[in-house]
């Protein structure tokens with residue numbers, strides 16, 4: 001049996017978990033192709049106008065799987081941590097896809113909601129597993145294997161490996177560049193090379209080494225996030241806000257790039273809080289706003305300007321304001 | 335301590351009742367205007383949802399008038415609303431505004447924390463009198479919502495154009511002048527009577543449109559260009575289930591009252607299976623219900639970047655097709671001018687009229703043959 005997983009949204013977070021689980025049960029996992037212009041275009045056509053970019057990519061990725069698989073796995077994620085939520089769009093995802101994409105194969109839309117009862121997690125896996133086998137013992141085994149795989153995955157990231165390398169089972173070559181920049185944002189914006197317009201390659205070319213929020217341990221991030229007077233109740237946002245605070249305090253990077261998709265409800269708050277935090281510490285901050293019209297040319301120019309600004313500041317001992325202007329990449333980019 | 339609060343439609347009637355009863359000193363923010371929006375847009379992140387921007391605008395205008403303490407309701411997800419207070423806190427701090435922000439919510443500290451906050455806001459008042467005032471405030475809110483609902487029925491049927499608007503405008507002005515729960519109730523009742531006395535066009539059966547979407551945009555006229563009034567004056571009767579009292583029942587009195595599945599959840603079930611935050615389930619459910627009870631059309635309204643409504647919005651076209659009910663979606667932002675929206679509403683109503691005429695003709699043809 002072939003289970004399709006769209007290479008989008010939480011793929012970057014949970015692919016290892018899902019893959020381990022399904023293959024242990026004896027299913028074959030088929031990934032959609034890497035995001036391309038065609039995939040995105042299909043997604044744009046399928047979705048409502050003001051859906052955010054990652055959602056459009058996701059719909060495109062689903063369409064890419066049609067005809068290749070028996071099922072498409074689109075879990076309904078409501079909460080992935082006790083007492084926390086994630087973006088409401090993840091919760092409505094199966095509904096949205098069902099009503100926007102034609103000729104869909106059946107969807108496995110297990111609901112994951114462990115806000116109140118963490119034990120619900122096993123139930124979620126069980127209900128997904130039952131699509132493939134009736135053997136509950138096997139499902140239990142697969143569940144434990146998947147969680148173990150997840151722990152390994154996180155450990156590798158916290159050791160400083162790049163997420164895409166870990167996903168591809170490659171070893172990261174960590175060469176120290178002239179500058180170090182942190183790239184923050186939702187994983188599906190940060191790691192989709194089409195969406196981020198080859199940001200990582202670009203930075204490497206410019207002799208800049210990169211760290212991401214995943215390279216900072218959960219514990220550090222949580223400790224910093226806990227210092228805010230109001231609890232950050234979105235799981236992924238907590239990590240980002242914690243990371244920004246850590247970066248601001250420890251001074252380990254020369255600048256921060258935040259990738260945000262146009263129209264993202266959560267990032268409108270989170271990016272703003274990160275920017276305020278970093279600004280107080282005078283860490284240069286570059287908000288990269290992306291949507292389906294973003295242009296590579298304009299983006300490169302702005303990125304180079306940002307990097308130049310960091311270099312100048314270093315030379316002139318912090319005389320240049322890191323906030324001459326906010327830099328946007330978006331609809332009006334050339 | 336001079337209190338203030340954000341505008342959200344006629345919520346000010348509730349708060350005014352409460353504060354009057356408890357003898358608090360407060361400032362009602364000036365009615366939302368272009369200036370409010372400009373102020374809010376200036377200080378909020380660009381992609382923040384419209385309600386946040388208007389709230390900030392309200393607060394700044396109140397601060398100008400002397401307010402130093404902001405009272406808002408809170409929550410904890412999944413929607414951004416629960417994070418408003420923290421955004422406000424950081425924004426005002428960075429602006430150098432010295433204001434205190436008090437969130438009325440039941441958080442980790444439980445009911446104890448809430449009581450402590452109420453004690454702080456209203457010193458010298460016993461808990462009993464606070465509770466009493468709250469009951470009176472809710473009841474006035476319910477009456478005010480009824481008043482609004484009544485006006486939606488009267489406006490399209492009035493003989494003399496503008497009669498309803500005149501009564502409602504006078505009410506809005508007068509209510510600021512009276513003090514205390516009793517006086518406010520009296521005024522609302524009086525206005526209800528006046529509305530009932532407006533002469534109506536006999537036998538006129540207006541077109542009916544249901545309004546769904548994100549609660550704040552629905553309730554606050556500044557964010558929906560007075561949609562009920564606009565439609566009413568085009569001769570259309572509107573209905574909207576989501577009102578402030580409804581919101582209070584849900585968010586403050588919370589699901590404690592929830593018995594079984596609510597009707598809109600049932601109606602939405604084939605399309606949206608669970609509660610996903612905001613009012614997406616209501617949007618889908620109410621659309622189905624409006625279709626089933628013979629409405630001519632539905633208008634969905636929500637602010638740009640509103641997460642739950644985007645989900646609902648992508649499902650509405652299917653409901654519209656399944657149930658044969660036209661749906662117009664208006665996504666509100668601070669850039670599109672009012673005229674832009676009105677043209678679309680106009681065109682929508684025209685389309686509904688044509689659709690209805692055609693159906694009537696078909697009926698006639700059928701009955702003849």
Ligand code: SF4
Pocket residue numbers: 052053054055087088089090186261263264265266267641
């Ligand atoms: S968090 Fe933002 S980018 Fe991600 S799905 Fe939600 S709105 Fe879209």
Ligand code: SF4
Pocket residue numbers: 265383384385413414415416548550611612613637639640641642643
């Ligand atoms: S429901 Fe929409 S408008 Fe309301 S807080 Fe959530 S995202 Fe903002």
